[in-house]
Amino acid sequence: MSLPFNVYQEIASIAARHATQDGEVQTAIDSLGISRRTTPSAPCHGSYRPCLALVIQGAKSVQLGTDTINYGAGDYLLTSLDLPVAWRVVEASREVPHFCIALAIDSEKLLDLMRRVPIDPPAEPANAQRGIVVNTATPELLDAAIRLLRLLDRPADIAAMAPLIEQEILYRILTGPAGGQLMNIIAAGSHGNRIARAIAWLRENFARQLRIEDLADHIGMSVSSFHHHFKTITAMTPVQYQKQLRLHEARRLMLLERLDAGTAGHRVGYQSPSQFSREYSRFYGLSPSRDIDASREIIAAEQAVSPSTLRA
DSSP: OOOOTTHHHHHHHHHHHHOOSSEEEEOSSTTEEEEEESSOOOOEEEEEOSEEEEEEESEEEEEETTEEEEEETTEEEEEOSOEEEEEEEEEOOSSSOEEEEEEEOOHHHHHHHHHHSOOOOOOOOSSOOOSEEEEEOOHHHHHHHHHHHHGGGOGGGHHHHHHHHHHHHHHHHHTSTTHHHHHHHHSTTSHHHHHHHHHHHHHHSTTSOOOHHHHHHHTTOOHHHHHHHHHHHHSSOHHHHHHHHHHHHHHHHHHHSOOOHHHHHHHTTOSOHHHHHHHHHHHHSSOHHHHHHHHHHHHHHHHHHOGGGOOO
């Protein structure tokens, strides 16, 4: 299948109609979001959930542990499990805004598709792969993506057509170069699935004291195997993963719920305010109070420019 070059122009045109200001927009299709940016951005910290993110214009950079992942127009980033990251838009302008469409991946829909459609699972690799990968979008994937975007201009068709096109996109992912990693996360008993279970536990219990031996036993792995596969998939150790979850949540509590640093640190599991402040400053580059003040100034400036797109 070959698609004309102007397919990107059409997707960008649709995205521009439904994301008129800088920021992220949740569309009428529940699983689909559009990101727009007209200037490069400073690093933003948070978590990526399982999704496919397709860049239409501009370029973006994602930091996962010690890895830097760059991708631009025509590339898609596939996140197969929950990962704390830092990301920034590196290429954007008013003339050519950065546009990215993101489709959330539902594990139940994936499993249902794998049960109904014969997709040969690849042999599990001796070494697990990163939970974030970048690939070039195929013409077939782009064709499905543009048909999904077109539904935004025909809202009456969304209920009937969107689930079918989403299923097609999932099929294209599973049968593409990143399909093996995604199936490894979903398949019960695989190394990737066990690490996904460990991550789910960490996200639910990040404020609790972490005992590596207990968590490894919980998912049925030896401590050495758990460490190896966890770091291979996430680019960080379990302790580093927990620390980033704690710091991200503490920052959210201070920024959105206006808790002071001591209370926020204690809420996420820190017993020592000085340790919390020290680790926060090392990770974010500023003390908690200075970082939150600076972030509120940025939010206020963005709200003044485009109040309708401000999101928590």
